Structures are given as structure tokens and as C-alpha cells.
Amino acid sequence: MALINTPFLKVVNDEIQNKIDKKVNQFQAINRDKKLINLSSGDVIRPLAPCVMEAMHKAIAEMGDETTFQGRGPVEGYPFLIDAILKYNFKNYKIKIAPDEVFINHGTKENLAGFGDILCRDNRIAVIDPVSQEYIESNVIGNRAGDLNENLQWSHIVYLECKKENDFMPEFPKLRPDIIYMSYPNNPTGCVMTREILEKWVQYALKNDILILFDATYKSFVTNPEIPQTIYEIKDAKKVAIEFRSFSKNAGFTGLNCGYAIIPKTLSGYSYIADKGANLNALWRRRLMIKNYTPPYIIQRGAEALFSQAGLKWVRENVDYYMSNAAILRQALTDAGLKFWGGVNSPYIWVESPYDSSWKLFDKLLNDCYILSSPGERFGPHGRGFVRLSSFANQSKVIMAGTRIASMK
Numbered sequence: 001m002a003l004i005n006t007p008f009l010k011v012v013n014d015e016i017q018n019k020i021d022k023k024v025n026q027f028q029a030i031n032r033d034k035k036l037i038n039l040s041s042g043d044v045i046r047p048l049a050p051c052v053m054e055a056m057h058k059a060i061a062e063m064g065d066e067t068t069f070q071g072r073g074p075v076e077g078y079p080f081l082i083d084a085i086l087k088y089n090f091k092n093y094k095i096k097i098a099p100d101e102v103f104i105n106h107g108t109k110e111n112l113a114g115f116g117d118i119l120c121r122d123n124r125i126a127v128i129d130p131v132s133q134e135y136i137e138s139n140v141i142g143n144r145a146g147d148l149n150e151n152l153q154w155s156h157i158v159y160l161e162c163k164k165e166n167d168f169m170p171e172f173p174k175l176r177p178d179i180i181y182m183s184y185p186n187n188p189t190g191c192v193m194t195r196e197i198l199e200k201w202v203q204y205a206l207k208n209d210i211l212i213l214f215d216a217t218y219k220s221f222v223t224n225p226e227i228p229q230t231i232y233e234i235k236d237a238k239k240v241a242i243e244f245r246s247f248s249k250n251a252g253f254t255g256l257n258c259g260y261a262i263i264p265k266t267l268s269g270y271s272y273i274a275d276k277g278a279n280l281n282a283l284w285r286r287r288l289m290i291k292n293y294t295p296p297y298i299i300q301r302g303a304e305a306l307f308s309q310a311g312l313k314w315v316r317e318n319v320d321y322y323m324s325n326a327a328i329l330r331q332a333l334t335d336a337g338l339k340f341w342g343g344v345n346s347p348y349i350w351v352e353s354p355y356d357s358s359w360k361l362f363d364k365l366l367n368d369c370y371i372l373s374s375p376g377e378r379f380g381p382h383g384r385g386f387v388r389l390s391s392f393a394n395q396s397k398v399i400m401a402g403t404r405i406a407s408m409k
């Protein structure tokens, strides 16, 4: 019999999702005529930009003609997309990113999870909490998370508790980690790091020789110029950080899967056993050759179109649509007298449950407002007591949801 990956067994069963499904089924059984408004989604709903469609149609035609046909693309992505990215990004910062520091990928989720392949099992990994659980679970599946203790925490993971008293900003851990996972604007709390706070973390990483894996999936939702959109706005961040970016949320690419990572050539790792260092950019390139193909030519041409004048304008409007949803929800929550964070510079709103558990607020939203939310537990142990609302929904539904929330008792 094939032996299976034992640590993985501990995360195979998604008990929280099972509990949500059960509650939703119960609701639907009692309320057959009621339609739920889904404000729990981490997926977008608006269609692709016309310029993206046009570029992809053109690319399909090229694929069908022998003179313009494209076979397998370069593993790190097509130069036309890398050039477009560099032309419109990082221009206003003091740092320079070289084309061979950009890796086009199938999205942040897959890329961040796969990155563990080139890292040792013995790293101490710090993860902000609450946060997307994939950061932890991808380390579990790669057998890099250690053992699960009685508090349901993994021995190689340092949970950086983000408390409401600190507006959900983490504090430096007691034990020095080797790697830190961070994500700002944050999913689920909707909180953003100020330049000053991000500077402190970059300084801490420089001083302690720590690698920061920075998930900047929501960077386009930042409108306040005081809030960094990229970790590379901070001096010397290139010496400590890899940044992951995605077209998923700002440009509706969740059905196309395309994003990119910046892996500076200045980053190295070390092997005690081999007693030598290695360049992370080179290691990752080699890893891609073993496990990955670049995203399809058609999709990369679609992504390139996002950097045209029409594309840039469209992305702005798309993000504005979701942010006006967030504003509607914020107003409704204020009217209902609920305490919340986020919804500014971020599509997510993190609502404190006025009851003794997140589930009670989840139930009230479900049964009184016909709204599906996400209980905070879904995002880690320190998510307890909160629910997340998402602005990735149709605006007419959000307006309806807002009216119901505002009159919630």
C-alpha cells in the first residue's frame, strides 16, 4: 500500500467549512423562498476588461497560424509581459527591479505554496494571525510545519498575533524566525501597514537575517499615498523580501490564473549541511524548470493588455466598484453600531462580534439579514470573535445587504 503524507491528514478535514455548510443548508431548508446574499467570497464577480478580451482573441488567432504559433513559453514568463510590468511598476521608488527578478506565475496561491520547495524543513516560520490559512497549510503539506500541539498550533510556526488593540499589527516575536509570511492589505482584517511600521519590519529582518515573503495581492486597493503598495518602497527591502502580486482581484483574473513574483537577486539562503549559500532567484528558476510551465501565451497577452491606457483605467474603475461596495457596508455597520476594521484601502471588512463568539454574529447575519459571512476562525486561532465581510459582490445586492445590516437588532 502506498504510504501517505501523515502531517497532511491533520488538515484534510475542513471542520469550519463543514460547519458553515451545515448552517447554510439548515437555513435553506427552513427558508426555501429566501435568497442568501454572499458576502463571504474571496473571489471576484465582475467580468474581464474589453481590452483583455481583445488581446486574448488576437492571441488565439496567432496560435492558429503557423507563422505566429507559440509553443511552450519561457519558464519565467514572456518578456513582453515582464517589460509591461516593469514599465508601470516600481518607477516611483528608489529601487530598480531587473527583468530577471520577475517571475510570471499561475497566481500567488500556487506560487507562495510552491516556494517552500526550496526551503529547509528546519526553518522557524512566523505567520501573522489571523491570515489566509494556506500559508500554514502549504507548509504542513510540505512537512515543514513540525508537529501539531494540543492548542492546534504547529511547532515550527510562530503565530504573530494581530490584536485589535494594535489595529491588527503584529509585534516582533520572542524567538527569532527564519522566515516571515506577511500580507498587506490584509485578508481578512482589511488592515494596512503604514510606511513607518513596514520600515520597522524590514529593519528587523535586516538585523536578524530573516526572509520576508510578502503577499501584495491587494496592492491595487491602496489609495492612500501614505500606505506603501509594495514592500520595495522601503529602503533595503530588496535585501530581505520576496513579493507576490496577482491580477486575480484587481483585474478579475481568478478564472485565468496569472500573477507574478519579484525575487531579488540579492537574496541568498544557506545550507548548514552542505555548508554553503545559494542564490534564491537561481534556485527558484531551477525549481520552476522541474515543476512548472509558464501560464498560457493567450493569458499572458491578456495580462499585458492591463498595462495599456485602457487597461490601467479599467483596473482603477474595477477596484473603485468594489471599494464603493465596501463604503456601503461600512456605513451600514456604523448605523448598526457594530465595531469594524478595514474596508478602506482593502476590499475586506473585519467586524467584531458583540456576542461571546463569532458564530453568534455569523448566525444573526444569516438568519436575520440573509447574509453569508465568514467566521473569523477560518483565518486562524486569533480570528475568533470576528467575522469577515467581502465587497466582492454585485452592488445592488450589497445595497440590499446594507439596508438589512443597518436595521439589525
Ligand SMILES: *Cc1c(COP(=O)(O)O)cnc(C)c1O
Binding pocket: 042, 106, 107, 108, 109, 110, 132, 183, 187, 215, 217, 245, 246, 247, 248, 249, 254, 258, 259
Ligand atoms: C485571493 C488571494 C490570493 C490568491 O491569489 P491568486 O493570484 O489568485 O492565487 C493570494 N493571497 C491572498 C491574501 C488572497 O486573498
